Amino acid sequence: MDYSLDKIRNIGIIAHIDAGKTTTSERVLFYTGLSHKIGEVHEGEAIMDWMVQEKERGITITSAATTCFWTPTYRNNNLDFKHKINIIDTPGHIDFTAEVQRSLRVLDGAVVVFDGVAGVEPQSETVWRQADKYSVPRICFINKMDRLGANFENDMQSIKEKLTPNALAINIPIGEEDNFAGVIDLITMKKISFDGEHGENVVLSDIPDDLKEYAQKYHQEMLEKIASEDEVLMQKYLDNKPIDAEELRQVLRKATIEYRLIPVMCGSSLKNKGVQCMLDSVVEYLPSPLDLPPVKGVDPKTGEEIIRHANPDEPFSALVFKVATDPFAGTLNYFRVYSGSLTKGSYLYNSTKNQQERISRLIRIFSNKREEIDSVEAGDIVATVGLKSTGTGDTLCDEAHPIILESISFPEPVISLRLEPKTKNDQEKLGLALRKLSEEDSTFKVKTDENTSDTIISGMGELHLDIIVDRLRREFNIDVNTGKPQVAYKETIRDVVESEGKYIRQSGGRGQYGHVWLKLEPLERGKGFEFVNQIKGGIIPQEFIPSVEKGVREALDKGILAGYPVSDIRVTLYDGSFHEVDSSDFAFKIAGSMAFQEGAKKANPVLLEPIMKVEVTAPEKFLGDIIGDINSRRGRIERMFDRYNLRVVDAFVPLAEMFGYVTNLRSITEGRGTYNMEFHHYQEVPALVAESIIGKKEV
Secondary structure: OOOOHHHEEEEEEEEOOOOOHHHHHHHHHHHOOOOOOOOOHHHOOOOOOOOHHHHHHOOOOOOEEEEEEEOOHHHOOOHHHOEEEEEEEOOOOHHHHHHHHHHHHHOOEEEEEEEOOOEOOHHHHHHHHHHHHOOOOEEEEEEOOOOOOOOHHHHHHHHHHHOOOOEEEOEEEEOOHHHOOEEEEOOOOEEEEEEOOOOOEEEEEOOOHHHHHHHHHHHHHHHHHHHOOOHHHHHHHHOOOOOOHHHHHHHHHHHHHOOOOEEEEEOEOOOOEOHHHHHHHHHHHOOOHHHOOOEEEEOOOOOOEEEEOOOOOOOOEEEEEEEEEEOOOEEEEEEEEEEOEEEOOOEEEEOOOOEEEEOOOEEEEEOOEEEEEOEEEOOOEEEEEOOOOOOOOOEEEOOOOOOEEOOOOOOOOOEEEEEEEOOOOHHHHHHHHHHHHHHHOOOOEEEEOOOOOOEEEEEOOHHHHHHHHHHHHHOOOOOEEEOOOEEOOEEEEOOOEEEEEEEEEOOOOOOEEEEEEEEEEEOOOOOOEEEEEOOOOOOOOHHHHHHHHHHHHHHHOOOOOOOOOEOOEEEEEEEEEOOOOOEOHHHHHHHHHHHHHHHHHHOOEEEEEEEEEEEEEEOHHHHHHHHHHHHHOOOEEEEEEEEOOEEEEEEEEEHHHOOOHHHHHHHHOOOOOEEEEEEEEEEEOOHHHHHHHHHHHHO
């Protein structure tokens, strides 16, 4: 059946690693009828984790998309309430944060899963901030309520303190740990239990007498918060008039979409309790494409802002958010349709690359299965095969009504590795394989060392690069030798300088002439590179300006101190001269590069290194050893606090000092310590350490 826009939900499942996202997704597939057997992550059988590496390691590496259908349990299978849900299950490990980022860019809502024992963890905060960046409405699901140490009250408190004060419980657990038996729905004030082999039968009953006081306390708190969002409801509440469940749902839906309230539920996905209630909330409280503001873009010709509404009758516009290599279908491009409609066999315009593309096939994804479809409309998420020029972040649109939608920005890689094929025959195969992998993953970069001709790959962490090397061996049958992981240092400048670049060559016939003056100044950390054109009065003709910028950008890649890329710098082109006959793009490119290199040497250049945010959790008795070890790694302790019966240490530590940390931590904590690490910022390398790094580069 066709689904109207108000019956579509595009959601992501996001969380810290091991909170139970994929286990929750597997239950969703089962309860919505997409699978007839529940695949368990710990058995390597999860449908949503379809890569070999995911099955072996029990973690999600690449976001998996699927489409399912759901009618809320209390709607008694009424088809008028049946919804289509496009779900993306995202990775929890920080090395694959780009997968979360690109998914959130195209989703309308999110389910944030928390571990019932640990509550808010470091990556929970990271994905929450990413959802904030894209203004994604969300609901929370506190999972693993059956685990030893699970505590709903503590989890609610950590969500309110660390993430948002707007969190609001709409169901509460009946018992905890081994005694977890179901939930109480605070909207209907009914007890909900889950019967059957896989908890597929949702049973509503009256709340037992011994739980009424407990339920009433939470119900009153919920009632007050929801009523305060609506004047009519508030008056009813103050007059002690009855408020029915439907009224509460309508007001809570509006408040959730506007990010004024965040509904919180609980359950245990592994024990098949509470997932149907979470699905009910996805349908009831998360937005349809119609509930969100229209998407904004720019006209590629005029630069003016354009608005597109979620309407099949408007001109077509879509954003490609993921490219994946499929062993059977070839290259899959996943895209979200924001406006218009499309049938297979049509031609589209890639406005980002100024290329025409033919859509030969349209595919609806059911995790690792595919279904061919004939057409797609606004609000949907699908994939296509065989696009020649289209990559992640590109806009596909109607050529007669071009638009460029806001692209997706990704963090820079922080760690590198040297690669070489074991045989000469694999050299060409390696280049093609690495190109395919870098097209799939925008945080994976490949370059060639100019001095040694070695291939250098860069990524977000050791695990990220380990998976890449593993995929080269398994998917592409290429055996490679690898060097030791290296930190992705950067360079920048401290001072403001002005610098001249003059390139003049005369060798009979037409010569070369390019002459520029540049101003170099440092920017704030994380600002990257900025090129400013201040040429007035045609001192340098307009057509040569892009060549100057190109020369500067090429020089940025080969830093002054140790050859690392230069970042956090503004370069202003403000003066120069040209020759009527001899000036050329090539001459101005060389002049720009020369001026930059000369200026950077005089501008007090410094090395920058990636600093990681590290959270270490261990029993109290190991605290002294942990702090001593972090200090010895040039780390800075930020804070220490209790998490149940364990101590948690938050610190900032240079990535260069964190290689092999897991072995050391196990040693000093008798195997009882764990840690999480994510990139936080770049900062200057201390002088003595910098000398050592530069010295190694020069050898």
